[in-house]
Amino acid sequence: MQKYVVGPMPSQISAEVVALLEQAETATIGHWRHWGFVDRGIQGMLKGKRVAGTAVTVQIPSADSTLLHHALGLLRPGDVLVVDRLGDVRHACWGGGVTVAAKAAGAKAGVVDGPCTDLEEVEASDFPLYGRGLAPITTRVYDLGGRMNVPVSIGGVVVMPGDAVLCDDSGVLILPPDEAEEEARAAIARQARGLLVQDRCTKGEKLGDISGATAKVLAGL
Template sequence: MSNLGFRIFTDFERPSKELVNEFRELPVANIDDNMGRISAVDSAIKPYNKSKLLGPAFTVKVPQGDNLMFHKALDLAKEGDVIVVAGFGYTERALCGEIMMNYAIMKKFAGFVIDGAIRDVDTTRGLDFPVYARGVQPNGPYKNGPGEINVPVSVGGQVVFPGDIVIGDEDGLIFVRPEEAPELIEKVKAFNNNEKNILGNLDKGIPMDREWVDKTLNDRGCEIVE
């Protein structure tokens, strides 16, 4: 029987680089609009610099305030991976700081997503390496385990599987299953084009169609008093 709660899956199927790169210029907000508007990660998990995030998820599940498995992930993840750490939202001990971030840069990882805390935040803001976290705390972590690597985890209210495509910008984060990505990409591109047309018309002084506002109010029985 496998050792539930304390196990490592060393590898998983990653999406093609070509598929991942299709998301490079797509805003997280527009992706979420085409995923039911219920798929973005909890807004409490914020970017700590302006670097955009994109890559396949390398998932890690750790106990509150313990980063043993996070360290092991640094040894196992591959170039271009996003290390996604499920830390139960605990923010009273940092799970990583400047040294781990710079090690990840050396290994050419794509970024960190941490449902927990980080430290050395001043340095983090100056890195060309995307880091998303729930908070900042100078208290350091324990290194005892247990934990799991490359299992499905919950981060910021969303489930993420190893190999899911992680997209992050200054608005926030979203995870996309690779098998759902091709159709989603086409929808988001069409959505983007429509937005560009609207903005172009506004620049020309052409107003938007606003009839839907009154129709919705009427359909929902809103009373209008003049």
């Protein structure tokens, strides 16, 4: 059995689509889409970040981060490194050193289905990192094996190499590349309409009247 599998680097999401995604909120897309959102336990280590990019996937087992270190040398500007921990929630594979290396490569963010560590160093690097909280026990270069640029599971969502990844304070969304632009444009339009509704509310209108909810309640009394 082959210890390591390293697939080809995926085609990257265009800069135009990335720019559109970074204007969209995951929670806006969540108004109509019901798949692609990773488990809400995976949250941003830093607040106030919204980034999008191309998924580069890694699977690493238990206490080993050998392949993760290798993958950092393959990252390109615009990539989001997505790490499947194969169920391990004890060992932090991502800390200060990995953060510095990922940022130096031009990566947009890291998404880990497991804990991270070295929060102060992550904050100092101002690098968007998403994971399942913090842990003090770290991985090591044990050479156990792993897989890169294969389908992985992150927070209950299948992530394919080359998928679009959108991360913000509300969570992480995975989109097939051919659906990313349409979803981003729909979100931007809905956000603009939402601002108009908020303006109407500040001027005295009732949200239930605007949305039609009040009419439905009154009709059902």
